[in-house]
Amino acid sequence: MTISAATAPGLDQRLLKFIQQLFLPLLGIFTALLVGAIIILLSGFSPLDAYSGLFLGAFGSWEAVNTTLSTATPYIFTTLAVAFAFQAGLFNIGAEGQLRIGAITAAWVGINTGGLPPFVAVPLTLGAGCLGGVLWGAIPGALKAFSGAHEVITTIMLNYISGFITAFLVGADGPLKGSRFSSTESIGENARIPQIVLGNPLHWGFIIAIVTALFIYWLLKNTPLGFEIRTVGANPSAARYAGIKVARITIITMSVSGLLAGMAGALEVMGSSDLRYRYNANLGSGYGFDSIAIALLAKNNPIAAIPAALLYAALRSGATKMQFQTVNAVGQQLPGDLISIIQALVIIFVAADQVLRWLYRLRQSSGPTVLLSRGWGKAE
Amino acid sequence: MAQVQLQSGVIRQEATPLNQWLKRLGWPLTVILLLLAIFIWRSLTGDQPLADLMSVVIISLTFATPITLGALGGTFSERSGVVNIGIEGMMLGGAFFGALAALLTGQLWLALLVGPFSAMGLAVLHGVLSIYFRVDQIISGTVINIFAFGFTSYLNALLLRDNKKTPVKLPGFNFNIGTSPYSLGIITVVAILAVFIAHYVLFYTTWGLRTRAVGENPKAADTAGVNVFTVRYLNVAISGFLAGLGGIYFSLQELGYFTEGMTVGTGFIALAAMIFGKWTPLGAWGAALLFGFSQTMDTVLQSWYGQVSWLHTITQALPYLVTILVLTGLVGRSRPPAAVGVPYVKQ
Numbered sequence: 001m002t003i004s005a006a007t008a009p010g011l012d013q014r015l016l017k018f019i020q021q022l023f024l025p026l027l028g029i030f031t032a033l034l035v036g037a038i039i040i041l042l043s044g045f046s047p048l049d050a051y052s053g054l055f056l057g058a059f060g061s062w063e064a065v066n067t068t069l070s071t072a073t074p075y076i077f078t079t080l081a082v083a084f085a086f087q088a089g090l091f092n093i094g095a096e097g098q099l100r101i102g103a104i105t106a107a108w109v110g111i112n113t114g115g116l117p118p119f120v121a122v123p124l125t126l127g128a129g130c131l132g133g134v135l136w137g138a139i140p141g142a143l144k145a146f147s148g149a150h151e152v153i154t155t156i157m158l159n160y161i162s163g164f165i166t167a168f169l170v171g172a173d174g175p176l177k178g179s180r181f182s183s184t185e186s187i188g189e190n191a192r193i194p195q196i197v198l199g200n201p202l203h204w205g206f207i208i209a210i211v212t213a214l215f216i217y218w219l220l221k222n223t224p225l226g227f228e229i230r231t232v233g234a235n236p237s238a239a240r241y242a243g244i245k246v247a248r249i250t251i252i253t254m255s256v257s258g259l260l261a262g263m264a265g266a267l268e269v270m271g272s273s274d275l276r277y278r279y280n281a282n283l284g285s286g287y288g289f290d291s292i293a294i295a296l297l298a299k300n301n302p303i304a305a306i307p308a309a310l311l312y313a314a315l316r317s318g319a320t321k322m323q324f325q326t327v328n329a330v331g332q333q334l335p336g337d338l339i340s341i342i343q344a345l346v347i348i349f350v351a352a353d354q355v356l357r358w359l360y361r362l363r364q365s366s367g368p369t370v371l372l373s374r375g376w377g378k379a380e
Numbered sequence: 381m382a383q384v385q386l387q388s389g390v391i392r393q394e395a396t397p398l399n400q401w402l403k404r405l406g407w408p409l410t411v412i413l414l415l416l417a418i419f420i421w422r423s424l425t426g427d428q429p430l431a432d433l434m435s436v437v438i439i440s441l442t443f444a445t446p447i448t449l450g451a452l453g454g455t456f457s458e459r460s461g462v463v464n465i466g467i468e469g470m471m472l473g474g475a476f477f478g479a480l481a482a483l484l485t486g487q488l489w490l491a492l493l494v495g496p497f498s499a500m501g502l503a504v505l506h507g508v509l510s511i512y513f514r515v516d517q518i519i520s521g522t523v524i525n526i527f528a529f530g531f532t533s534y535l536n537a538l539l540l541r542d543n544k545k546t547p548v549k550l551p552g553f554n555f556n557i558g559t560s561p562y563s564l565g566i567i568t569v570v571a572i573l574a575v576f577i578a579h580y581v582l583f584y585t586t587w588g589l590r591t592r593a594v595g596e597n598p599k600a601a602d603t604a605g606v607n608v609f610t611v612r613y614l615n616v617a618i619s620g621f622l623a624g625l626g627g628i629y630f631s632l633q634e635l636g637y638f639t640e641g642m643t644v645g646t647g648f649i650a651l652a653a654m655i656f657g658k659w660t661p662l663g664a665w666g667a668a669l670l671f672g673f674s675q676t677m678d679t680v681l682q683s684w685y686g687q688v689s690w691l692h693t694i695t696q697a698l699p700y701l702v703t704i705l706v707l708t709g710l711v712g713r714s715r716p717p718a719a720v721g722v723p724y725v726k727q
Contacts, residue, residue: 043538091518149707152465152518156648157700168693289526296519335537340530348523352515 025297028349028356029311036342044328050338057321058314064321066200070272072313074099076209077264078291079309080216081137081257083300085151087220088253089233090144094155095261096288097162098136102262103269104166105132107279108176110187110270121190126266133262134255136162141254145247151254159288167281176279183280193271203271210306212260217302229253261287293343296351315339414673422684431560432684436676438562441572444665444672445633446471446643448571449626450650451657451664452578453619457503459582459659460615461595461719465521466506467623468647469528474499474624476532479631479638482548483540491632492550496624502528503620507613514723525647533640540638547636550628565633567625574622578661591615595717598724608724623647645700652703659716667706674698 037047058068078095085092106129113121140154169176170183178185195203220226231239232249240246264287269279294312298304319336326334349356418436422429450467457464478495482488502524509520552563582588593601594611602608626646631638649671656670657663678695685691 093522143704143708147708149704153648153652153707154704156645157704160645160700161697164693164697168689171689173689289522289529292522293526332538335534337530337534337537341527341534344523344527344530347519347526348509351519352509352513352523354513354515355509358513 021299024353024356025299025350027360028297028353029346031349031356031359032342032345035345036338039341040326040334040338043334044330045326045334049326050322050334053322053325054315054318056325057318059318060321063200064317066202068310068313068317069206070200070202070274071317072309073203073206073209073271074264074268074287075291075294075309075313076206076213076306077260077267078287079294079298079305080213080302081260081264082291082295083298083302083305084216084220084229084260085253085257086295086300087233088229088249089236090141090250090253090257091152091292092137092140092155092254092257092261093152093288093292094136094140094158094258095264095291096284096286097155097159098133098258098261099265099268099287100162100166100284101136101265102129102133102258103265103279103283104169104176104184105129105262106266107184107187107269110191110277111185113188113191116190118190121188122193122270125187125191125270126263129262129266129269130259131262133258133260133265135258137258137261138251138255141251141258144254145250156288166279170279170281178278180278180280182282184278186277187269191270192277193267195271195273201272201274203267203273205267205271208263208267212263213302213306216260220302225252290343293347296347312343315342432680434560434562436673436680438564439676439679440669440672442565442568442672443675444668445565445568445571446626446629446646447650447653447668447671448575448665449567449622449629450647451653451668452571452574452661453622453626454651454654455578455582455619455657455659455661455664456591456615456622457619458654458720459595459717460591460612461598461717461722461724462507462510462612462616463517463521463721464503464506464616464619465518465651466502466524466528466647467521467619467626467650468643468645469521469525470499470502470506470620470623471627471630471643471647472532472641473502473528474627475629475631475642476536476627476638478624478628479548480535480540482632483637486548488548488550488632491548492628495628495632496621499624499627500617500620503616503623504613506620507616510723511609511612511616514725517721517723529641532638536638536640548632549636550632552633565629567629567633570625571629572665574625575661575665582661592717595719598719602724602726608726612724623650626650649699649703652706655716656706671699671702674702 033051037051040047040050057064059065078099081095081098082092106125109128110121110125113124116124136158140149140151140158143149143154144151167182168174171177172181176184193203193205195201196206220230228239228244228249229252231242231244232246232253236246239249265284268275268283269277271277275283290312294305294308297311298308316339319339322339323333323336328334415433415437419429419433422432450471453470454464454467474495477498478491481494482491506520506524509515509523510517550566552565553569554561554563582591590601590606590611593604594606594608598608601611627643630642630646635642650668653667653671654664656667657665674695675698677698678692681695682692
């Protein structure tokens with residue numbers, strides 16, 4: 001007679017739990033697309049045209065898939081940045097600014113790498129970009145740690161300020177201006193990231209992104225620092241009682257968050273042949289709020305950030321084809337801003353899953369949530 | 381100034397007489413000193429010091445308009461306990477729908493209603509998400525911002541952008557000081573009136589008392605018979621209305637048409653003004669004037685000294701830098717309503 005001892009949940013149970021966790025986000029995406037379809041219909045367009053165009057534009061050809069994956073690369077980084085900060089209860093909307101500063105620092109170093117061999121130039125340039133991001137993330141982190149200034153506003157302000165600074169640097173009489181208006185020179189050949197398959201926009205940055213996501217996941221789950229970060233996020237008073245220095249964690253978290261976003265910018269400059277390996281003033285727009293959406297979609301899980309970012313990248317890269325293919329009776333094209341609406345809807349339905357449950361009459365959840373609203377400027 | 385370290389590690393200023401006096405006079409004093417400084421400077425370097433001074437005052441009042449209205453809206457919402465980060469989105473919504481109404485019907489008075497009411501709609505959405513569904517209020521506000529941006533850009537592209545219509549602007553009050561003509565926009569006047577009305581409502585009426593009670597201790601208010609949810613919904617709606625008025629400033633007073641994202645972060649600056657103003661209407665107005673002033677310096681310095689790009693970068697960034705400075709409490713600490721940000725659960 002065998003006695004079966006209590007063991008860890010079996011493979012099928014874990015699979016079931018995994019599928020259950022996926023269910024709500026997928027339902028949310030589906031509902032968002034549904035509402036999007038209604039909006040499209042009400043505007044006089046055909047949802048069928050629109051969504052088929054979207055899908056084809058994102059995945060319809062080898063070229064399209066490449067574009068989608070390379071669009072996803074910076075999104076993965078910025079999402080990791082936002083999700084990482086969320087784990088500590090911090091709302092980092094500054095991914096856009098941190099990306100910009102990282103990109104321009106990387107561009108500056110990359111232009112000036114002289115005759116250095118690639119295995120020195122590339123890390124140097126990337127490192128510079130990361131440092132730029134760290135700086136732009138550490139500022140709101142320190143402000144929050146020492147004076148309680150709420151990071152939602154400080155990061156948004158810094159986004160705008162970074163825009164002014166970079167616009168000046170590549171502007172009419174800016175020091176970093178290259179031969180083209182509003183952008184720098186191309187960075188040296190030795191500082192560039194090669195493409196995975198020659199001729200396609202997808203570069204090794206994508207692989208770096210995946211590796212980074214795995215690393216961040218490991219960092220959060222298996223290191224003391226990760227534990228401290230998650231504790232501060234779950235309950236700052238308890239964390240403080242346990243001896244964790246909340247101020248230190250705040251600054252470290254925002255710095256790492258900024259580093260990740262800076263990496264996004266640096267890799268875009270270093271690897272994107274579309275951008276001609278240069279920084280231009282338009283880089284970074286829209287990443288801030290988009291990455292919050294993706295992070296919420298991925299429930300702040302670094303691994304889940306990859307498919308979530310791919311989804312968003314697909315929405316973005318499919319948008320052009322969708323616009324092209326969807327024409328109404330008056331001959332107007334469907335405005336691409338519909339994508340922003342769908343993205344907003346995705347957040348509503350996924351992050352605020354209470355709304356979904358209400359819509360579909362589902363049971364209440366019992367899982368833990370990260371408390372984000374603790375009011376303004378209160379030093380805990 | 382003596383400093384006292386409290387248990388929680390927060391350093392507060394001890395209330396010495398000089399300190400109290402400065403606090404009392406804080407706003408008017410700062411503003412007067414700044415204006416005096418400008419007057420003296422322009423007397424030395426320009427040729428029309430009084431006219432320059434008046435320009436600075438009028439332009440500051442004008443730039444402060446949307447910030448004032450946004451901050452007033454934020455004050456009402458937060459005083460009742462609901463964090464309203466979505467002011468930026470509500471402003472944008474008000475700007476767009478007001479412009480839409482004005483450009484499609486040509487009736488400006490209609491726009492003055494449509495704009496704020498559509499912003500109110502967005503606010504009610506925020507209210508439903510955060511009060512009924514108890515979604516995290518910052519997420520809910522951020523969602524409103526993203527949604528408003530996408531929605532207004534979408535409709536703009538669909539309906540307004542390609543129809544080149546002539547800009548429609550609200551009339552202003554034109555007056556002359558000396559020989560120089562000045563104009564004070566109608567929304568600016570409305571904003572100033574709103575400050576005093578809000579002050580009266582919040583501190584001298586039953587409604588204001590209920591609002592503040594709900595924001596400080598909803599449980600006690602509930603026990604006393606106040607419907608916490610109704611009070612919160614109404615205050616959030618009011619904040620939307622005011623934000624919408626602020627939005628109309630952009631599309632109908634400043635430019636005459638709508639452009640995507642035309643509020644450029646003003647909603648967030650308004651929140652900082654609210655915090656700086658200690659969650660009071662008069663304080664919010666003073667803070668808004670400060671921000672408006674820093675925005676003015678950019679325009680004014682350009683017109684006095686011409687385009688210098690690095691200086692322009694600094695002056696452009698000035699309002700945003702001031703916002704950050706304000707939030708760090710370097711320029712004064714303030715205490716938010718005790719129950720702000722926490723969804724109320726009736727037990």
